[in-house]
Amino acid sequence: MQTTTQVKTPVVGKHVYGELYGVDEELLRDQEKLRKIVIEAAHIAKMHLVEVNSWKFKGGDKEGVSVIALVLESHIAIHTWPTYNYATVDVYTCGEHSDPMAAFRYIVSQLAPKRFTVNYSDRSYR
Amino acid sequence: MQTTTQVKTPVVGKHVYGELYGVDEELLRDQEKLRKIVIEAAHIAKMHLVEVNSWKFKGGDKEGVSVIALVLESHIAIHTWPTYNYATVDVYTCGEHSDPMAAFRYIVSQLAPKRFTVNYSDRSYR
Numbered sequence: 001m002q003t004t005t006q007v008k009t010p011v012v013g014k015h016v017y018g019e020l021y022g023v024d025e026e027l028l029r030d031q032e033k034l035r036k037i038v039i040e041a042a043h044i045a046k047m048h049l050v051e052v053n054s055w056k057f058k059g060g061d062k063e064g065v066s067v068i069a070l071v072l073e074s075h076i077a078i079h080t081w082p083t084y085n086y087a088t089v090d091v092y093t094c095g096e097h098s099d100p101m102a103a104f105r106y107i108v109s110q111l112a113p114k115r116f117t118v119n120y121s122d123r124s125y126r
Numbered sequence: 127m128q129t130t131t132q133v134k135t136p137v138v139g140k141h142v143y144g145e146l147y148g149v150d151e152e153l154l155r156d157q158e159k160l161r162k163i164v165i166e167a168a169h170i171a172k173m174h175l176v177e178v179n180s181w182k183f184k185g186g187d188k189e190g191v192s193v194i195a196l197v198l199e200s201h202i203a204i205h206t207w208p209t210y211n212y213a214t215v216d217v218y219t220c221g222e223h224s225d226p227m228a229a230f231r232y233i234v235s236q237l238a239p240k241r242f243t244v245n246y247s248d249r250s251y252r
Contacts, residue, residue: 010210011207011210011212013214015143017141017247017249019249019251019252021251050181051179051181053177053179053196055176055177055196057198057199062198062199064199066196066199066200066201068194068196068201070179070181070192070194072183072188073183073188073190073192073205073206073207074192074205075192075194075201075203075205077201077218079199079200079201079220080199081137081199081251084136084137084251086137086251088139088249090216090218092203092216094205119247121143121245121247123143123145123214125145125147125207125210125212126145
C-alpha cells in the first residue's frame with residue numbers, strides 16, 4: 001500500500017529595507033503621492049494589497065509622513081523626515097513569486113534620493 | 127559677537143526583528159490577544175502609539191493574523207501563520223530613549239516560542 005505524506009509548503013518571507021538620503025523635502029511631505037508610490041510598489045512586487053494607511057505629522061522634530069500597507073501577509077512601510085530629506089523604506093513580502101527588490105527599486109526611482117542603503121533579510125520559516 | 131549654530135538632532139531609528147517558531151496555534155489565531163500584546167509592547171518600548179490595525183485571514187495557506195501598529199514615526203508588526211506555529215515580529219522605533227529590544231523580549235515572552243531568531247538593524251540617519 002502506498003501512502004502519501006503531505007508536505008507543508010514553507011512560509012517564504014523576503015524583507016528588503018533601506019535608508020534614503022537627500023530626497024526632495026516637498027515630496028516627503030506629500031502624503032497622497034507617497035500613498036500612490038506604495039500602492040504601485042505593491043503591484044510591482046506582485047503583492048496582494050489588503051489596506052493602505054497613512055498619517056501626516058506636523059510640527060517639530062516629528063514632522064513627516066508614514067505610509068503603511070498591509071499585504072498578504074506582510075507589509076510595506078515608508079517613514080519620512082522632510083527636514084532631514086530622509087526616508088526609510090521597508091518592503092516585506094511573502095510567497096515565492098513576490099519580488100520585494102523590484103518594489104524597493106521602484107520606490108527609490110520615485111523618491112530619487114542622492115544616496116541610499118539597501119539591506120535584505122530572509123524572513124522565511126527555516 | 128558670539129553666534130550659535132543650530133545642530134539638527136539626527137534621526138535615531140532602531141529596528142529589532144525576528145522569527146518565532148513553535149508558538150501555540152490558537153494564540154496565533156487570537157487577534158484580540160495579539161493586539162493587546164502589541165499595545166503593551168509599544169508601552170514597554172516607550173513608543174508613542176498612534177494607531178493599531180489588525181486583520182485576520184482565513185482559509186488555506188494564507189491563514190493567520192497581522193497586527194501593525196504605527197508609532198511616532200515607525201512601526202511594530204506581527205504576522206502569524208498558525209498552521210506552521212510560526213510568527214514574525216518587527217519592532218522598529220525612533221528616538222534615543224526608545225527601547226525596541228525590551229518590546230521584542232516582551233512579545234517573545236508572551237508568545238513563548240520553542241525557538242526564535244533576533245536581528246538588529248540601525249535605521250538612523252548616518
